[in-house]
Amino acid sequence: MEFKQSLARRILIAFVLMTAFVGGTFAVGIIEVVHVIEEQLISRDLNNELTRVLTQNIAQGRTPSLDSDTRFYSSDGRGPYALPDNLAGLKLGFHEVFEGENAYHALVREIDGRRYVMLQDQSDFEAREQVLYRVVMVGFVLSVLLALMLGWVLARKVIEPVVRLAGQVRHRDQLLGMAPPLAPDYAADEVGQLAQAFDDTLGRLHDVLNRERLFTSDVSHELRTPLMVLATSCELLAENRHLDARGRAHVQRIARATEEMRELVQTFLMLARAQRDETSGAPQASLTSVASDLANQWREAIEQKGLRFEYQPGTRQDRPYNASFLRSVLGNLLRNALHYTDSGSIRLVLKEGGFVVEDSGVGIPEAEREAMFRPFVRGPAKRGDGLGLGLSLVQRICDNQGWTVSLGAVEPTGCRFEVNLGGRSDFAN
Structure with a gap:
């Protein structure tokens, strides 16, 4: 017990x-x-x-x-x-x-x-x-x-080093690479051994985080050049008058995929910089402008699949957000809705301080909804060769920016994603 x-x-x-x-x-x-x-x-x-x-x-x-x-x-x-x-x-x-x-x-x-x-x-x-x-x-x-009285005093005295150690470990500055070790501040007793164990664990954690940051930054940076070549090649092919309609559609599809990959690379690069607090100068954009841009971008693909796309911009919102993160969150949710919806409609509704993405797709059982935001977890109706990273990326961005995302159901079938960007939440509809 x-x-x-x-x-x-x-x-x-x-x-x-x-x-x-x-x-x-x-x-x-x-x-x-x-x-x-x-x-x-x-x-x-x-x-x-x-x-x-x-x-x-x-x-x-x-x-x-x-x-x-x-x-x-x-x-x-x-x-x-x-x-x-x-x-x-x-x-x-x-x-x-x-x-x-x-x-x-x-x-x-x-x-x-x-x-x-x-x-x-x-x-x-x-x-x-x-x-x-x-x-x-x-x-x-x-x-x-x-x-009782003496025990209270002694317990506070005995537990004081543990409380101090917990406060030091909990402090965010301790995660910095230049943070001093904890063990020298304590005697060579059980608390000192615990502090040494924290030093060892934090050291390994620093190494892992540094490798992740370097890998994300390097890969994101190195992918920019080939993506730029792809985008430029698609523009040149689109100007070729001898290209038939089918070829032009393929070129447009490649260009759209290239643009999505470029945005994804930019998002990963921003996340890597966010871990080092280097995103203060990141481009800003309002929810209305990002949503309108993505609605125009995804409308054609949604309607080509035979689905009805409803975009409700509501009252214009000019509050600035990190443009790359906001585009990635909204784009991943629209892509997820398109991927798992075969008939019916997809709705994008802007609310004050957030937005809602609804679809009439296969839906997700209530018992599995929480797990959908974990990496490499896919819905029950697995399609294509996706790895199940889209929703985990959405969750990671929301956690980084202080936003919240939740998953609900739509009757009779479908999913309803609600994202609150930190403003007044109004998701009653």
């Missing part, structure tokens, strides 16, 4: 429980020791007193000489020495007897078939004994309360 409490609280609970166990054991031990000593001492005294009465008084035919707090009874006695009914049932040995508010210690012996009982008033002793018990219980409670 795993405890859900904080480490400091678990230390406090363990400290208090240990104190309660040790203190409780001592308290019970003291009570038991007092009880045993009481029984042994008083039993010995009563036995000596009974022997004295039998040998020095009864044996010589005298009346028992007793202290004011001691009583003597015999099974064959008469008058004040007759054995009362409430004592006749006592077994041999030592007993504690209570009569109203008075407490007595009784010793029962049997000699030659006769039963003798020696009774001694112990009310004062019992009162002092109860005071002792109360003192022990008060001491136990005070020890637990003291352990």
Whole structure:
């Protein structure tokens, strides 16, 4: 069973429980020791007193000489020495007897078939004994309360290095390559070993991130030149008057794919720069301008597939966003809708602070929707040779820019992607 409490609280609970166990054991031990000593001492005294009465008084035919707090009874006695009914049932040995508010210690012996009982008033002793018990219980409670306060202070003191280490690890500057190591700030104990483990892990993480950034930057940069050659070649082919309609359509398709690849390369390059906070000078564009441009770009491909394309620009929005990221998010969602829709329509609706892309395609079961934003995850109706990276790229961009994207369903079939760009969300429709 795993405890859900904080480490400091678990230390406090363990400290208090240990104190309660040790203190409780001592308290019970003291009570038991007092009880045993009481029984042994008083039993010995009563036995000596009974022997004295039998040998020095009864044996010589005298009346028992007793202290004011001691009583003597015999099974064959008469008058004040007759054995009362409430004592006749006592077994041999030592007993504690209570009569109203008075407490007595009784010793029962049997000699030659006769039963003798020696009774001694112990009310004062019992009162002092109860005071002792109360003192022990008060001491136990005070020890637990003291352990609670002391444990709280010690837990905070013990956990302080761990809290400080957690704050250092959590601080975003610790992910920078030039961040100082953590281990030198701590002693060579368990916390120091944890700090060293964090240093080792963060070092490996830095290496992985650097390799990823370099790879993304280098690949994105190197792909620009061949993509520019492709785009220029498509423009030259499009100007060729001897090209028939089928060839011209293929050229346009190549040009469109080249443009999409160029935008994708630009997006990856921007993401690589975003990890180094180098996107402050990135081109900006409004949602209305980007959406209108992409709507015109995708309308032909959507309608050529026999689908109906609905674009609802709504009120013009001029708030600037990162143009490359916004085009990549919206373009990937439109491409995804076209890819998985065979009949019906695709809708692009702009709302204040965001947009909605709906389609009447195959849809995605509710249990699989959350996983669709993970890399290399494709919908149940897998088509083409896609790798399942489009939606993961959308999620990555949204996380980077502080946007949110969610996936819902359209009745009777289809998907509904909602993207909030940080403005006032109004996706009721």
